[in-house]
Amino acid sequence: MDTTQELMEAQDLPYNVFAKACPSRVTLEHVTGRWGGLTMSALYEGSLRFNELRRRVDGVSEKMLSQTLHALERDGLVRRDAQPTNPPRVDYELTPLGRGVAERLLSLIHFVEGRMDDVLEARRNYDETRGAL
Amino acid sequence: MDTTQELMEAQDLPYNVFAKACPSRVTLEHVTGRWGGLTMSALYEGSLRFNELRRRVDGVSEKMLSQTLHALERDGLVRRDAQPTNPPRVDYELTPLGRGVAERLLSLIHFVEGRMDDVLEARRNYDETRGAL
DNA sequence: CGGTATCCTATATGATACTG
DNA sequence: CAGTATCATATAGGATACCG
Numbered sequence: 001m002d003t004t005q006e007l008m009e010a011q012d013l014p015y016n017v018f019a020k021a022c023p024s025r026v027t028l029e030h031v032t033g034r035w036g037g038l039t040m041s042a043l044y045e046g047s048l049r050f051n052e053l054r055r056r057v058d059g060v061s062e063k064m065l066s067q068t069l070h071a072l073e074r075d076g077l078v079r080r081d082a083q084p085t086n087p088p089r090v091d092y093e094l095t096p097l098g099r100g101v102a103e104r105l106l107s108l109i110h111f112v113e114g115r116m117d118d119v120l121e122a123r124r125n126y127d128e129t130r131g132a133l
Numbered sequence: 134m135d136t137t138q139e140l141m142e143a144q145d146l147p148y149n150v151f152a153k154a155c156p157s158r159v160t161l162e163h164v165t166g167r168w169g170g171l172t173m174s175a176l177y178e179g180s181l182r183f184n185e186l187r188r189r190v191d192g193v194s195e196k197m198l199s200q201t202l203h204a205l206e207r208d209g210l211v212r213r214d215a216q217p218t219n220p221p222r223v224d225y226e227l228t229p230l231g232r233g234v235a236e237r238l239l240s241l242i243h244f245v246e247g248r249m250d251d252v253l254e255a256r257r258n259y260d261e262t263r264g265a266l
Numbered sequence: 267c268g269g270t271a272t273c274c275t276a277t278a279t280g281a282t283a284c285t286g
Numbered sequence: 287c288a289g290t291a292t293c294a295t296a297t298a299g300g301a302t303a304c305c306g
Binding site for chain 1: 191253
């Protein structure tokens with residue numbers, strides 16, 4: 001984990017996700033979108049074929065997985081390796097850049113998974129308090 | 134940043150975001166949604182009032198900010214502090230749990246902002262290659 | 267100021283069928 | 287297997303008006 005200092009410091013970079021028109025916002029949406037984050041996380045452990053990925057990311061449709069992979073590939077986060085065999089074999093793997101993103105996504109995901117009991121308790125508390133009003 | 138070992142290890146927790154029905158997926162969507170991540174990141178530096186937040190998160194509508202804050206409050210990630218003054222003053226701040234999430238979100242955001250030049254180059258390369266076909 | 271309610275539209279997503 | 291194409295729908299999101 002980065003230090004608080006690193007997290008707080010303005011970076012003086014040309015990109016600022018808080019600005020509506022900043023291209024970083026689009027990429028952030030690709031990696032944090034409904035399927036983007038899960039897809040990249042699934043690929044963290046190694047390359048996977050299209051249908052392996054589909055089974056791993058429970059609930060994703062062919063269409064959405066295809067769309068998600070295209071966006072990630074275009075952003076240079078995922079590499080597509082198609083073998084011209086029959087039947088075809090296509091492997092997807094993270095690029096070095098993609099691994100950097102995936103590490104941070106996994107850190108977030110594991111943190112959330114590990115705190116779900118607290119989250120669910122907060123929800124019960126919230127609903128209860130509201131329902132009583 | 135966590136170690137690779139921590140990132141890869143199965144956690145043997147009851148929550149697994151890869152499972153379609155896991156409640157962790159909903160919370161992950163709250164914190165990685167279009168406005169959830171930016172909202173929590175904005176609050177990392179300190180509490181903000183509703184309209185301060187709205188200006189900080191460029192492009193968010195009143196409706197979506199309100200909706201986002203309710204979801205985050207319900208999950209126990211944000212605390213709402215309303216003073217019964219006139220005019221009203223409402224401050225939003227991260228809970229300790231929310232800070233844990235925000236730190237990891239900021240790590241991801243800063244990483245993406247810092248690599249946007251690589252991403253944009255990858256896109257140009259991708260579009261060029263495809264356009265030539 | 268800090269919202270909520272309503273209406274309307276855009277986009278995301280899903281289901282199904284089809285192809286190399 | 288690894289997708290694409292098409293159609294239908296759900297949901298996200300925005301604009302506006304209004305309220306305590």
